[in-house]
Amino acid sequence: GLGIITAVGPIILSMILESAEEKEKEEMFIEFTRDLVESVKAGTPIVKSIINVRNKPYGSLSPNIRKLANQVSLGIPIQQALKIFARDVNSLNIARAIALIGEAEKAGGDIGKILESVAISINEISKLKKERRSAIYSLVVQGYIIFIIFMAIILIMQFKILPMVEGIGNIGAIGGTGFISGMGSQTPGEDVSQAFFILLIVQGIFSGIFIGKLSEGTFKAGIKHSFILASIAFFIFVGAKFFSTGSVT
Numbered sequence: 019g020l021g022i023i024t025a026v027g028p029i030i031l032s033m034i035l036e037s038a039e040e041k042e043k044e045e046m047f048i049e050f051t052r053d054l055v056e057s058v059k060a061g062t063p064i065v066k067s068i069i070n071v072r073n074k075p076y077g078s079l080s081p082n083i084r085k086l087a088n089q090v091s092l093g094i095p096i097q098q099a100l101k102i103f104a105r106d107v108n109s110l111n112i113a114r115a116i117a118l119i120g121e122a123e124k125a126g127g128d129i130g131k132i133l134e135s136v137a138i139s140i141n142e143i144s145k146l147k148k149e150r151r152s153a154i155y156s157l158v159v160q161g162y163i164i165f166i167i168f169m170a171i172i173l174i175m176q177f178k179i180l181p182m183v184e185g186i187g188n189i190g191a192i193g194g195t196g197f198i199s200g201m202g203s204q205t206p207g208e209d210v211s212q213a214f215f216i217l218l219i220v221q222g223i224f225s226g227i228f229i230g231k232l233s234e235g236t237f238k239a240g241i242k243h244s245f246i247l248a249s250i251a252f253f254i255f256v257g258a259k260f261f262s263t264g265s266v267t
Contacts, residue, residue, distance in 0.1 A: 046079040051137040222247035
């Protein structure tokens with residue numbers, strides 16, 4: 019279990035950092051488009067405007083903006099440079115906005131109004147995401163609380179109720195048959211303990227996926243919640259078993 023957690027942990031941490039970076043890039047892109055709007059409305063061409071703002075601080079988006087400015091300053095067509103920018107940023111919302119800016123520049127429309135509309139659109143999407151996360155935050159907390167209560171019930175059954183049952187009756191009927199009973203020389207109590215452990219891990223995985231889908235709208239977001247819940251279940255169950263019996267086997 020520790021090996022799995024150690025191996026999967028960096029991957030989950032990387033996903034969390036990527037998600038945070040994507041949110042920051044979307045926020046900084048709003049600032050970038052606003053600066054372009056001001057520059058373009060002042061009569062500066064969009065290519066020159068991009069070059070003028072490349073040294074402003076845009077957080078994690080700064081390297082992408084500098085690369086975009088360097089490309090257009092070398093004479094690369096802005097439509098191509100914008101496509102490269104969208105590919106490097108790897109954000110669906112930014113990619114859509116970049117596509118609109120590129121088409122507007124190619125069609126020769128009022129680029130200032132287009133940029134302003136894009137900035138407003140991205141800002142509204144960002145606000146809606148924040149409102150959605152805020153509205154369902156209580157549901158996410160409830161999901162964690164429900165899982166903790168479920169885990170507490172399992173632990174009480176494992177370390178309080180089952181020892182009492184073993185003392186007054188034959189629990190072999192619970193673990194003597196079925197897919198878990200084929201574990202070799204394990205006692206029925208160990209079979210049931212392993213079944214409870216597997217049940218907690220599976221419950222943690224699927225509860226996390228549900229919480230992620232509910233809170234952020236993607237199953238990918240649920241992977242981090244699954245990892246957290248499954249890790250909590252692992253450490254608490256193994257810790258409780260160690261302090262109860264002096265062994266984790």
